[in-house]
Amino acid sequence: MPEYRTEPLNVPYVSGLLPEGERDRRVALTSFRSAVPQSRVPTREVECYECGRRSHVPTSALSAGCVHCHATLNMEDVELNVGTRNLTVRTLGNVMVAPGTVLSHLSVVCRNMTVYGRVSGNIRCTQELSFRESSRVEGEVRARRLVIDRAAEVVMTEGVSVREALVEGKLAADVRAAGVIRVGREGVLRGRCDAADIVVEPGGQYIPPRN
Ligand SMILES: [Zn+2]
Structure with a gap:
């Protein structure tokens, strides 16, 4: 009958003390972080x-x-489409509203937003907000740059605050712009505008409200 022997329990370090070489290695890894070049x-x-x-x-x-x-x-970049149920979006990425999508009571904060569908709600873009289709937006709208595409007719009932705007389609809104509002050759801008400058290209129209 073979003799039964237990394997010796292998305890690498006793009472938490690391061997000198291992301790030095760990100290080197965690010390003088400022001397190590910053990550690339x-x-x-x-x-x-x-x-x-x-x-x-x-x-x-x-x-x-x-x-x-x-x-x-x-x-993350977010796509809103007909199946979207969560109407609150907070991202540093971009938001795309897919064609055929109709969403109201949206609350969006993002970088760039491109709208191929119809949306309404509060929208804040740190960069560009671009409408490629017609929408009626009831809510607060803020963006660095607003673009109304040639095919789009957009109404913003509560106005819009931007740094600059390019209207190549139709926009009915009160526009507050720190910079220039540009109305393109086929563009129509209707509303009260408070801007550093409004440039209307030949063929475009700016129609201020009658007081
Ligand atoms: Zn913060």
């Missing part, structure tokens, strides 16, 4: 949609934390 991961500057402050996040990340308010920042 490409980053981009984003504006937190909760606190409005700016920070740098890795370009490829799908979410990140705001260094100021610690909010979790979604960075």
Whole structure:
């Protein structure tokens, strides 16, 4: 009968003490971080949609934390379509509204938003908001740049605040622009405009309200 022997229990380190070489290796990994060159991961500057402050996040990340308010920042691109049920979107990425989609009571904060469907609600874009189809927007609209495409007829009942706007289709809205509002050759802009300048190209029309 073979003799039965238990394997010796192999305890690598006693009482939490690391061998000298391992300890030195770990100390080297965690020390002098400032002397190590900063990571070369490409980053981009984003504006937190909760606190409005700016920070740098890795370009490829799908979410990140705001260094100021610690909010979790979604960075994914979002497509809204006929099946969309969640009408609140917060992302540092882009939002696309698919053709044929009709959504009201939206609440969107994003970077660029391109609308092929019909939407209504509160919309804030840190970059460009572009309408490719007709919509009647009842809600607060803010964007750095607003573009009304040639095929679009857009009504914004509560007006819009932008840095600049390009109207190549039809827009009925009160527009507050820190910069220039440009009305293209076939564009029609109807409403009260408070802008640094309004440029109407030949063939375009700007129709202020009659008082
Ligand atoms: Zn924040």
